[in-house]
Amino acid sequence: DQQVKQNSPSLSVQEGRISILNCDYTNSMFDYFLWYKKYPAEGPTFLISISSIKDKNEDGRFTVFLNKSAKHLSLHIVPSQPGDSAVYFCAASARGSQGNLIFGKGTKLSVKP
Amino acid sequence: DAGITQSPRHKVTETGTPVTLRCHQTENHRYMYWYRQDPGHGLRLIHYSYGVKDTDKGEVSDGYSVSRSKTEDFLLTLESATSSQTSVYFCATQRSAGYNEQFFGPGTRLTVL
Numbered sequence: 356d357q358q359v360k361q362n363s364p365s366l367s368v369q370e371g372r373i374s375i376l377n378c379d380y381t382n383s384m385f386d387y388f389l390w391y392k393k394y395p396a397e398g399p400t401f402l403i404s405i406s407s408i409k410d411k412n413e414d415g416r417f418t419v420f421l422n423k424s425a426k427h428l429s430l431h432i433v434p435s436q437p438g439d440s441a442v443y444f445c446a447a448s449a450r451g452s453q454g455n456l457i458f459g460k461g462t463k464l465s466v467k468p
Numbered sequence: 469d470a471g472i473t474q475s476p477r478h479k480v481t482e483t484g485t486p487v488t489l490r491c492h493q494t495e496n497h498r499y500m501y502w503y504r505q506d507p508g509h510g511l512r513l514i515h516y517s518y519g520v521k522d523t524d525k526g527e528v529s530d531g532y533s534v535s536r537s538k539t540e541d542f543l544l545t546l547e548s549a550t551s552s553q554t555s556v557y558f559c560a561t562q563r564s565a566g567y568n569e570q571f572f573g574p575g576t577r578l579t580v581l
Contacts, residue, residue, distance in 0.1 A: 387567050398472075398558055398572035399511070406567050444510060453518050454499055454565040455526065458510040
């Protein structure tokens with residue numbers, strides 16, 4: 356039973372265009388959502404987060420949107436750069452869960468020059 | 469970057485042998501986590517600690533034990549390694565539970581023959 360789903364295993368975009376990565380969740384108790392980026396042979400690095408009281412959070416080229424009614428969030432990267440090529444993980448946690456994160460399976464983003 | 473190191477970074481062992489992986493942090497974060505990453509599964513929580521000597525099980529804890537005798541160190545032990553425990557293991561830390569991110573170490577690649 357997958358509580359956090361990233362249904363696209365891979366995504367390819369052209370440099371300078373927008374990358375949109377999607378994530379769906381099933382657990383209504385989730386109230387904090389995060390995106391991590393992972394390069395090969397490295398640990399995941401935190402990118403951006405959003406709490407359930409917001410519907411948008413922006414940090415430079417990265418924006419996360421949360422649609423609670425649809426249980427859906429998305430990460431927008433504008434403009435995309437070749438260095439953004441990595442695996443992106445969506446993660447969620449529920450209040451009272453001691454910070455435990457539930458991760459999606461990841462989406463591999465390739466940004467072509 | 470929470471100053472997280474993991475040792476060893478790579479290990480090859482045989483089925484049935486005990487294995488201990490070490491995570492060390494320098495940021496005095498209260499919470500520490502062990503995850504494993506496998507193809508098609510994203511990251512899954514094995515065990516976590518919410519303080520010295522305070523630990524609890526995660527989603528995939530069978531066959532693993534942990535110990536935390538000091539704030540900075542969190543050990544993961546495979547009592548009797550099996551081939552199904554071949555994986556990449558990541559340690560993570562978090563300052564406190566709630567709306568803040570986890571920081572990840574560089575990972576340990578474990579192969580059980």
